Amino acid sequence: MAVRASRLKRVLGAVTATALVAFVAACGSSGSSDTASGGDVTLEFAQWWGAELPAGEFDKIVNDFTAQNPNIKIKLLSAPYASTKQQLITGAASKTLPDVVGLDGAWVNDFAKQGAITDLSKLMTDANYDASQLASQVQVKGKTYMIPVVNFVYPLFVNKDLLAKAGVADVPATRTQFLDAAKKISATGSDVKGWALPLDTAVPNGIQNDVMSWLWASGGSMLKDGKPDLTSPQVKSTVEYVKSLNDAGVIAPGSLTMKEQDKVEKFTNGQVGMMIDSLAHINLIKKNKPDLKFEVAALPSEDGYSGKRGIPYASWGIGISNSTKHKAEAFKFVSYLMSQETNAKLSTIANGFPGNKNAKPDFSNSDPLFKTAFDIYQQGYPANEFVGLPKSEDLMRSFDEQLQLVLTGKTTVDAALAKSQQSWSSVIE
Amino acid sequence: MTSMTAPKTAAPSEGQVTPGRKRSTVARRLIPYGYLSPTVLLIVVLMVVPIVMVISYSFRDNVIVQENSVFAGFANYTKVLTDPDFLVALKNTAIFISVSTVAHLVLGLAFAMMLNTQLLGGVTKAIFRIVYILPWLFTIAVIAVIWRLLLDPSGVINYMLQTLGVVQQGVDWLGDPGKALWAVTFVNIWSGYPFFMISLLAGLQGIPGDLYEAAAVDGTNWWQRFVHVTLPQLRPVIISMAVLDLIWTSQQFALIWMMTGGGPLHATEMLSTYTYKQAFSEYEFATASAAAVIVLLLTMVLAFFYVRQQRER
Numbered sequence: 001m002a003v004r005a006s007r008l009k010r011v012l013g014a015v016t017a018t019a020l021v022a023f024v025a026a027c028g029s030s031g032s033s034d035t036a037s038g039g040d041v042t043l044e045f046a047q048w049w050g051a052e053l054p055a056g057e058f059d060k061i062v063n064d065f066t067a068q069n070p071n072i073k074i075k076l077l078s079a080p081y082a083s084t085k086q087q088l089i090t091g092a093a094s095k096t097l098p099d100v101v102g103l104d105g106a107w108v109n110d111f112a113k114q115g116a117i118t119d120l121s122k123l124m125t126d127a128n129y130d131a132s133q134l135a136s137q138v139q140v141k142g143k144t145y146m147i148p149v150v151n152f153v154y155p156l157f158v159n160k161d162l163l164a165k166a167g168v169a170d171v172p173a174t175r176t177q178f179l180d181a182a183k184k185i186s187a188t189g190s191d192v193k194g195w196a197l198p199l200d201t202a203v204p205n206g207i208q209n210d211v212m213s214w215l216w217a218s219g220g221s222m223l224k225d226g227k228p229d230l231t232s233p234q235v236k237s238t239v240e241y242v243k244s245l246n247d248a249g250v251i252a253p254g255s256l257t258m259k260e261q262d263k264v265e266k267f268t269n270g271q272v273g274m275m276i277d278s279l280a281h282i283n284l285i286k287k288n289k290p291d292l293k294f295e296v297a298a299l300p301s302e303d304g305y306s307g308k309r310g311i312p313y314a315s316w317g318i319g320i321s322n323s324t325k326h327k328a329e330a331f332k333f334v335s336y337l338m339s340q341e342t343n344a345k346l347s348t349i350a351n352g353f354p355g356n357k358n359a360k361p362d363f364s365n366s367d368p369l370f371k372t373a374f375d376i377y378q379q380g381y382p383a384n385e386f387v388g389l390p391k392s393e394d395l396m397r398s399f400d401e402q403l404q405l406v407l408t409g410k411t412t413v414d415a416a417l418a419k420s421q422q423s424w425s426s427v428i429e
Numbered sequence: 430m431t432s433m434t435a436p437k438t439a440a441p442s443e444g445q446v447t448p449g450r451k452r453s454t455v456a457r458r459l460i461p462y463g464y465l466s467p468t469v470l471l472i473v474v475l476m477v478v479p480i481v482m483v484i485s486y487s488f489r490d491n492v493i494v495q496e497n498s499v500f501a502g503f504a505n506y507t508k509v510l511t512d513p514d515f516l517v518a519l520k521n522t523a524i525f526i527s528v529s530t531v532a533h534l535v536l537g538l539a540f541a542m543m544l545n546t547q548l549l550g551g552v553t554k555a556i557f558r559i560v561y562i563l564p565w566l567f568t569i570a571v572i573a574v575i576w577r578l579l580l581d582p583s584g585v586i587n588y589m590l591q592t593l594g595v596v597q598q599g600v601d602w603l604g605d606p607g608k609a610l611w612a613v614t615f616v617n618i619w620s621g622y623p624f625f626m627i628s629l630l631a632g633l634q635g636i637p638g639d640l641y642e643a644a645a646v647d648g649t650n651w652w653q654r655f656v657h658v659t660l661p662q663l664r665p666v667i668i669s670m671a672v673l674d675l676i677w678t679s680q681q682f683a684l685i686w687m688m689t690g691g692g693p694l695h696a697t698e699m700l701s702t703y704t705y706k707q708a709f710s711e712y713e714f715a716t717a718s719a720a721a722v723i724v725l726l727l728t729m730v731l732a733f734f735y736v737r738q739q740r741e742r
Contacts, residue, residue, distance in 0.1 A: 093714070113494070114494050199692075201690045201692040201693075202687075253582035253583075253604065254582045254603065254604040257688075257689045262577075391711060394711045397710060404692070404694050408606070
């Protein structure tokens with residue numbers, strides 16, 4: 001009996017050890033894609049788009065592709081933006097990125113430098129792809145690493161009821177008009193302010209969307225020949241303008257740790273009269289506060305400026321892993337998403353603007369505000385100078401910290417810009 | 430502590446050991462290691478390898494982001510230890526963990542004694558037990574969101590304070606650099622005291638009633654019984670919990686990140702948020718590793734005291 005028990009224990013021990021070795025070996029196996037028997041290829045596609053689209057809509061688009069290409073299977077790895085970002089940063093570092101990746105323009109430079117994402121220019125040439133149909137491409141040293149699939153612009157949102165209550169007839173079109181409107185809105189109630197400025201440093205994209213947007217709306221630039229130019233009169237004028245809004249007490253309190261979602265919530269609740277925000281939030285605002293009367297407009301420019309206005313945008317970009325064994329198949333999928341028909345369909349369900357110049361989103365079932373925003377977009381130009389910069393989040397954060405010092409009276413605008421210029425120069429070489 | 434004894438077998442007489450028997454003896458000796466191997470393997474894969482990798486990264490430059498990293502000696506440590514932001518994070522972490530631990534202890538003990546008292550009825554105690562333990566049931570993400578809303582300048586806390594006439598206008602609890610650290614510390618205290626309370630309640634219920642009866646016979650008052658009976662009896666639990674709490678709180682990341690992101694102006698920067706920013710914002714994995722190793726060493730000091738205290742018990 002004892003001998004049998006001992007033998008059983010040995011067998012169990014051997015089985016456990018074998019299973020463990022197999023488990024570890026499985027964990028250690030590299031390569032995200034899989035080639036099944038019969039020549040079928042399975043591509044992994046990590047993105048946050050599926051999580052932001054109505055349930056099942058993105059699967060339909062992907063299923064159409066797999067129906068047309070039966071030998072290519074797409075495995076969607078959908079997660080919220082923040083999770084996707086962390087997953088991709090660690091994947092890029094360990095060279096284990098999924099075959100196809102959703103990209104934010106802010107990550108491209110770093111991923112390209114790490115050799116984690118592949119040169120799409122070469123793939124386009126190999127596939128005889130007509131790149132002229134693309135609205136934009138994100139490049140590093142002349143090579144394309146990301147193609148924006150859908151663009152989301154950040155216009156000015158204005159609460160019409162608050163504007164009317166404040167006695168302001170027109171939506172502000174210049175900085176002076178904006179300050180005046182913000183002051184009048186702030187005077188309507190103790191809990192109401194004219195504008196919301198999210199400067200939380202955990203996700204410091206308020207610098208891109210809510211601060212630098214003022215600069216781009218007046219045709220300004222924070223770069224000169226690809227190098228930081230933060231001490232220029234235009235940047236100084238922008239920061240001084242934001243400071244003047246703060247000094248006038250028209251910015252909603254709590255801005256130093258305010259997040260983007262707080263800004264949207266305050267606007268939705270009627271606590272702020274104006275904000276610069278993504279068009280993608282229109283449906284959310286209408287769902288949470290159906291009776292809120294608001295409209296979108298171009299960002300106010302400097303007084304007297306008559307040129308084209310830059311409008312900030314964020315993209316759902318796409319790239320291909322450098323380590324995938326199926327680059328051609330991956331590019332076939334990218335081409336499909338960028339095709340006129342699919343891109344128009346995707347833009348329509350995402351409430352964004354297409355990355356294919358020839359694609360026309362269908363606004364027939366959308367809120368009329370999307371059509372207005374599309375007109376603003378076409379009258380101006382998409383502007384986001386952080387796209388393609390190295391360590392762009394870090395650049396935003398260092399600028400954010402200097403701006404916070406300015407707004408709390410701990411430093412001057414000149415000193416803050418000089419410090420930011422120095423900090424950025426060490427990153428953008 | 431258990432000990433293993435080899436099964437008694439008849440010792441082979443000299444000159445009679447055959448090769449087959451020798452192999453069987455060796456195999457028998459290896460069997461315990463075979464049983465241990467899954468655990469050892471898991472510990473190696475999940476703990477030893479990552480820790481060794483982080484330590485090795487801390488001595489190199491341009492790790493992960495570049496293929497050919499170079500040996501950098503202690504340069505990353507020098508960089509981290511002379512970084513003013515790191516020193517601020519170190520100071521903030523010290524304040525955060527020490528205040529949190531003391532408050533957890535005081536609140537946990539107070540509530541545990543209340544739940545252990547004979548003065549309250551069973552139903553009342555059950556209700557309080559549920560109420561007091563509620564903060565522990567929420568995940569950190571929910572706690573962060575709830576308290577961000579409560580502490581908003583237009584939030585419930587400010588509304589109550591204004592209604593009571595304590596403040597004239599909404600206080601920017603999280604956005605004011607002078608108040609933010611205390612605000613997040615308060616939230617951490619709120620979310621963490623129930624664990625102390627439950628552990629100390631178990632400790633209180635384990636104190637023999639004879640000790641209190643003997644003390645009462647000696648004519649002691651409530652305070653004397655608390656100081657001379659309750660506290661000495663709870664001492665091992667209190668020390669263990671305090672050391673564990675110091676270690677856990679020093680690693681608090683999610684709450685800070687979701688509430689303030691380390692801001693405003695580094696007012697709530699902790700060693701955890703500093704390390705995260707180094708790695709995932711600046712892509713400086715080498716300095717992030719150096720910061721992580723420093724945190725590891727500081728935590729090991731606490732762990733040493735914990736292990737020593739456990740041995741004494």
